[in-house]
Amino acid sequence: MVVVASSGWGLERIIDHVGLITVLAGIVVGYFVWAAVDQWVLHRGRKGPVHWPILGATVEVLRNYDHLNDWCVPYFLRDGLTFPCGLADVKYTFTADPANVEHILKTSFDNYPKGELFHKTFEIFFGDGIFNVDGELWKRQRRLASHEFSSTKLRDFSSVVYRDYSLRMASILSDASATQRVLDMQDLFLRFTMDSIFKVTFGYEIGTLKPELPDIPFADAFALTNEIASSRFMNPFWKLQRVLNVGSEATIAKSAKVVDDFIYDVMKARNAENLQNSGQRDLFTRFKLLNEGGKELTDKTLRDTLLNFLIAGRDSSGLTMSWFIYMMTLHPHIEQKLFEELRDLDTENVVNGDMSSKELPQTGGDDYFHERVERFSELLTFDALLNLQYLHACILETLRLYPVVPLNPKSVAADDTLPDGTEVKKGEFVMYAAYAMGRMPSLWGPDATEFKPERWLVDGGVQPESPFKFVTFQAGPRICIGKDSAMLQLRIVLATLCRFFTFQVVPGIDVKYRQMSTLLLAHPGLPVTVAKRSLD
Template sequence: MGWMVAAAVVTSLVIIWVSLHRFRQRHSHDPKTWPLVGAQLEAFRNFDGLHDWVLSFFSDRHRTVKMSIISGSVFFTVDPGNVEHILKTNFPNYPKGEDAHRAVYDFLGDGIFSSDGETWKKHRKVASLEFSNRKLRDFSTAAFREDALHLIEILDSAASSQKIVDLQDLLMRMTLDSICKVGFGVHIGSLSPELPDVPFGKAFDKVNEIVITRLFNPFWELKKALNIGNERFLKQEMKVVNSFTTDVIRTRRAELQGKDEGKPDLLSRFMAYDVGQPGAFDDKELRDAILNFVIAGRDTSAITLSWFIYCVCNHPHVAERVFEETVEVLGLQERTQTYSFEEVAERLSYETLSKMHYLHAALTETLRLYPAVPRDGKLVACDDVLPDGTRVKCGDRIAYVPYSMGRMEFLWGEDALTYNPDRWLRDGVFQPESPFKFASFQAGPRVCLGRESAYLQMKMTAALLLYFFTFHIVPGHVVKYRVMLVMPMANGLRVQVSRR
């Protein structure tokens, strides 16, 4: 008899919970919810297509949606007014938050992308000073040019042999080489002709892939404590990552010992900050800075270039216009002279690349539809009301969603799903949009410090690729994204390369 009473009580509680839960749902277009687990089950079921699943809940009328999960409420928004409120107007009320920090801590530690408060300010201050340094810009330009030429030589060989290549893999190798040079003055040669395995790069990618699952799995800490599943693999891969960074830091400290002038790479500059003073960076802080630089400077640029080539393969007229612009801006006599890879690359400077407005527009249009960071979440520190009237409570999480924002007709017009670089041009000159409408580089106090550096590398590489080659996606190759902290292609980008 007792078990029947207990069953009746449990049933009643579930019915009450479901009723109250449905009452709390603001709109019928919000994600489907279930007793006890909320929308967590639906999120897992749709994980491989997560960005499009979230997109499906938005419309011109419904710009903010609520998802109830085991750990609480998560809001997603595509409203530029809300984005400005979160990233700028009421910035202090929307930190990364302790839960998110804990989820990525094993990977990114207390670096600039995962920290809040004074820790974030310290990393931000030094990074801001260095990214505005002309010496770093010139050093970066030379590194980007050198690595782009290595890529061009590999592609030229592939074109001669009619070999199919995974362009995303090559671009990831190129940007890994670049960030290791610019970030911490190390040459690792992952883009050498033999394309060697790079343990650090492979481990970094695996950790990146696993960490994102923590944000949707309320039991990840239990799995970590038991050392099972993905958490066991993450622990193994982090040993490789940490071993690499430890060696780099130890070597650099030895190289700089007793020298008055450091090297131009970012690690050396961080080491020089407040040296001998209480504010100097210790090895743990330097390790965190290194890995944050890698995820910012390597993954995002390579991913954007991969999606860019995918877009121009589907819109060959864009590739032709980039080619024509390169010829014009660099003053090349295309019909009367053949130029070597090095001759064209040497003409691609910070100044000449800044005149290539159509290329800048084409890359920006790629970021609109395929943002390297498709969503960015914040914690609600105190109860608040967003500009669109949405009420959020202390402890809720809210994310603005660049992937969805780039597909909203109320923001971009009826052709929002069309790849069209001309939408960014007026009389041939690039016209930026509000960073709260085009939020691929964040905005407000956390706006991306490396934006100009990223465009510099992407434009230099893209100009060389499209000047010398044409690309065709291998028939039958499936292009789709992988759900991670960033948005790479799940199957790579397999292309056939031909000399122009």
Template sequence: MDVLHTIFTCIGTLLVISFTSFLFFILRIYAGKSIRNRKYAPVIGTVFHQLFYFKRLYDYQTEVAKKLPTSRILGPAQSMIYTTDSRNVAHILKTNFPKYSKGKHNQEIIMDLFGKGIFAVDGDKWKQQRKLASLEFSARVLRDFSCAVFRKRAAKLVRKVFGFSISNQVFDMQELLMRCSLDSIFKVGFGVDLNCVDGSGGDDNNFIKAFDDSNELIYWRYVDSFWKLKRYFNIGSEALLKKNIKFIHEFVDELIRTRRKQLEMKQDSVDKEDILSRFLVESKKDPEKMTDQYLRDIILNFMLAGKDSTANTLSWFFYMLCKNPLIQEKVVEEIREITGNNMKDKENLEDFVASITEEVLEKMHYLHAALTETLRLYPAVPVDGRCADADDVLPDGFHIRKGDQVNYMSYAMGRMTYIWGNDAEDFRPERWFKDGSFQPESPFKFIAFHAGPRICLGKDFAYRQMKILATALLYFFRFKLSDDTKVVTYRTMFTLHINEGLPVHAVPRRGLAGS
């Protein structure tokens, strides 16, 4: 009886503590948030509200933004402001840039995966990586090397799709693009050939899954108020995340060690065209700061930008072309006209891919517009934001308190009629043309590549890769969805993946010489 009494007493005590803790947590959410004060953005819910809508979070945010361009949800430590007002975006990303940072809350959430890479840091670390990355992305050697890599991967991708097409086989376009993009970023980033387009790699396949799942699990922390407790006890989603991150870090660490040994052994004879090799050379100037762990963090951040952004955008691009076949044919017509290769029943693949030069790509205004229109509706990063380091007032008049998170919703902004007109939700590349040529919009209106001092350095790099792959694929194939009736949606994570892939048919437009 004494044992049972002790057990029940312990259980009762734990329940009381749990209930009290939960009640305290709820009180913290509502306390001191000036809920009825009209100086602050209207409250539409709490972090629990986001949890309820998590599977369709970006569409829910779009519905709210159509009524309230700026609103907020309440968290235990701060308010989270969400806006689609381009004036507010310009304010936090440029005009008042020094008063906004990544913030402790964001850093706590993402640093387990991204460490001290460029997406997670502020201050001197950000400036150091920004300066180094800026030099690398502007270097002609990297531009030429990356273009050669993209063309080679495009040829491999065409051959892979040709195999599917001649057997009339349905395949997952998103998965194939992810593998191709991973191949490219590993070659450009690490100087390593993964050769995972054919899907035969063991650890390579595991790396893709671990990286994508970790992306989703990290994002889950934004709505999971108990993630720190789960991490402490290593249970549930946090246990899986820890396992994935361990695998990712070990995989990348081994690549860094291998590349460092190659550089040390071959000295000046080894190619230093890839980003890692150039960073390793730079690390010799300051080995205490540029440790292998720091290099890993930098490279993982570049991988998030390089793999996910281009593969995701191309996946949505082909989805939109399948839903709009007339636009698909207009893109193909431009490719044929500019490349001058429109009369052959069979084409030498290597010769065609080699002809996709930078000069050729610069003339493809309609392809550029179609990719940009895809990014308007399906931005690679659907929500991003900054933390206020001091009290502030936004251009729309709403007050911000120190510690509040101010988020701009790229996905929702692309669907706002008060930004893009009554046809905002239509896929219409022509909206980007003025007087017959492509006309860019303000980066605070079209926010797919961020804006201000932290604007994406890899913008041209990404467009180059996407144009080369799109040109090669569309020149040889017509794409159709395997099931036109299926509703295509996204996975809620940092980057906008298509949920459950993109099954398509590829119909050959011409054959491959020698096949």
């Protein structure tokens, strides 16, 4: 008699397992047959990435997530300027069509709000600030902010602050050039924007740009909170993690508290001042003295409003400066042409009756160099900056190829049809792709991928493009309220640095972006060596 071993693998159990394996294999085969029929019969010729039943394009999106901005470019080139991208739980429509962008941002503005998903995702950081709300709350904040940002007093105050911090930057670069110390320019620029914009916004000195480049808990927590909040879009479990207080949600809870505690402490200290007679021109003072409907703004409203300006200003300018310098290192002939424009300003202007830095005694030495930089900074008046047309063109070309927000989602409030005939349904999302738009030959010509500032120049002056084609600053009712302030900051610091220094990326470094809501350079940032230019 044959006895089956006591391992438990009797004949009946083996048959059961074979049957289970057969069923599972059948399910797998059936799924792929279903997928083939769906892809090649029911939706043959569908634009965009391959869509699997139930999963949609989720697998491909996750597989290419680290370069998602570039991933969508070939689909636009192959399929036209709009294509669908369905994920497991929601459908996105990607577009690089200026007509569609105008429809979304202007013509049917109310049908494409930020949406509740965006608000909940960033509420821990943005609160109910202008970049995180819709409807009447957004209109109220927009109205208040528009009044303040149009003030020439704020512009003049900002100019002084930006020039001051650009001189601090120049001092750090000068020291680094003497020792051949490698600097991460992205880190340096983000310190510059954090310090200068915090000063303009809250009237308070943070100190991240001190010569020793200290780690400041608030600045570190600020960056970490922004990073984790942005990553929530690709983390389907973040709400569960928040409830359990584990993982990245435990981290963001702590970092957000550091941010809030610091902001409220600064506001408390400023509130103790006699703001009415302080002579301060920062945004906190200006907003604090507002009486809307006979009531002062609450601390929570001030926190949300002003922190949103800080969030937008830090990354938008800091990252643009980083990509700008990187472009200069790749295109030395453009860097030289820009230098010549800046040198001409240095040699031909007069400040308050004193001759320009070109005519200072040729004493040499560090003190002389710093005095030359300071004298040049004095030349950077608002009107003088407007005349630096090649600098302006270089900044715009950087923003065209490296927009700070490369992909911008909007929710669909009601069924609609885009100008190109694409239908979108309530509850879906549209995603206009600023990064891809800058690389479309149909929009910018066959040299679209080239860094070419001259494309912006007509008869020696900058020729603006449609804001729905060059969508870096958004357009329509939500057009960037701080655009002019950002351009002022960019012009001042880049003019100062490019007049007196050259930059070289450390050999062997592969400069690329990190996929986030903003176009952050991936680790190790932008490590460079710096050299002083000749003062002649």
